[in-house]
Amino acid sequence: MKKSILVFSLLGQLVFAQEKTTISKEEVKRIEVELSSDKMQGRKIFTPGIDSASVFIEKEFSKIGLSYYQELTSYRQGFLVKKKQANNVIGILPGKSKSNEFVVFSAHYDHLGMKNSGKDKVYNGANDDASGVTAVIALAQYFKQLDQNERTIIFVAFTGEEVGGFGSKYFSQDINPDNVVAMFNIEMIGTESKWGKNSAYITGFEKSNFGEILQLNLKGSLFSFNPDPYPSQQLFYRSDNARLAALGVPAHTISTSKMDSEENYHQLSDEVFTLDLDNMSEIIKSIAISSISIVKGIDTPSRVEKL
Structure with a gap:
């Protein structure tokens, strides 16, 4: 009973704090418009456009005041793909009492690039991703x-x-999966889901109790x-959550995309x-609210069966 009262008290304090913390539509619009603008040239890997997008995300992380990830000396996590240089963009908020337990919020910032000709040549990828x-x-x-x-908290593009x-x-090869408590991968949330407004779905819902925790926090x-x-x-298994999920992490993708009828997809x-x-x-506000007990260390989702 005492434990239940303590958890209830903590959640009550969190709700009060969250009410004073906002995610503004103006900021969401500003970031979205910049990332999906023509000057990003469709954000295809190995192009100047993807580098422009990386620079923009890095500047946003710097303005927020995120720390660098592990031993990195910048927000760029560089690596080679087919002997070509590529990079993720990573920033962190160190944990106060459980710093060795990680919660990941992620999305992919690359897209399809540009066509060679035509009036509209840029695959802007506003929804994807x-x-x-x-x-x-945000x-x-x-x-x-x-x-x-x-x-x-690890924020990674x-x-x-x-x-x-x-x-x-x-x-996923550079992090100890045993330390990752949960992964919120966010993919295509710009359109209404099949249920309409104020709703989204979670892939692999049945593979852990991750979704149940989120639902409870939104009750x-x-x-x-x-x-x-x-x-x-x-x-x-078709988005960036799959790599860590295969290693047992409760790594799930949140989306609203109507995959049977999304006319602007690709x-x-x-x-x-x-x-x-x-x-x-x-949707972004609801992700924030639903994740708070995990971020705070009150809830720990069950692990996914390893592949």
Whole structure:
């Protein structure tokens, strides 16, 4: 009984603090518009466009005041892909009392690049996955301001997802998976889900109690997290969560993408004007609220069965 009262008291304090901490639609729009702009040239790996996107994310992490990851001397985690240089962008908020336990918020910042000709040549990737990276940056701002993370939070923008998941592969090989308590991978949250506004789904929902924890933390709100409605597409193994999930981490992707009818998916038309930025802002807020007991060290999701 005493433990229950303590947890209830802690959650009550967290709710009060969260009410004073905001994720603004204006900031979400600013970040999203910049990441999906034509000047990023479609953010294809090994191009000047992807480097421009990396520089932008690094500047955002610096403004927020994130620390460098492990032994890095910048926000860039460099590695080679087919003898070419590539990099993830990583920043951290060190944990207060459980610094060796990690919670990861991630998204991929690469996309498809440009066509050689045509009136519209840029694959802007506003939803795929500038929306996810926008969420990661907004969540970094949020948790820095909240300043209540007992566990270390790692914010990472992966490269190379569109060409084989090279960024998440390197990251997963460079970190001890036993130290990763949970991974919130965010992929395509700019459009309404099949249930409409204020809803999203979690891939691999049945593989751990990660989703149940998020649902419980949102109880009484207007927002709902649901199991993946597209199991035949095996989305759990098609995004950057898959590498750590294979190692036993409760690593799941949060998305709203209607994978059976998303007309702008991998199209030139995936531009910012097609997104619902109000709903997207609410999704990011709900990710923040639903994750707080994990970030705070109150809840620990069950592990995923290793592959």
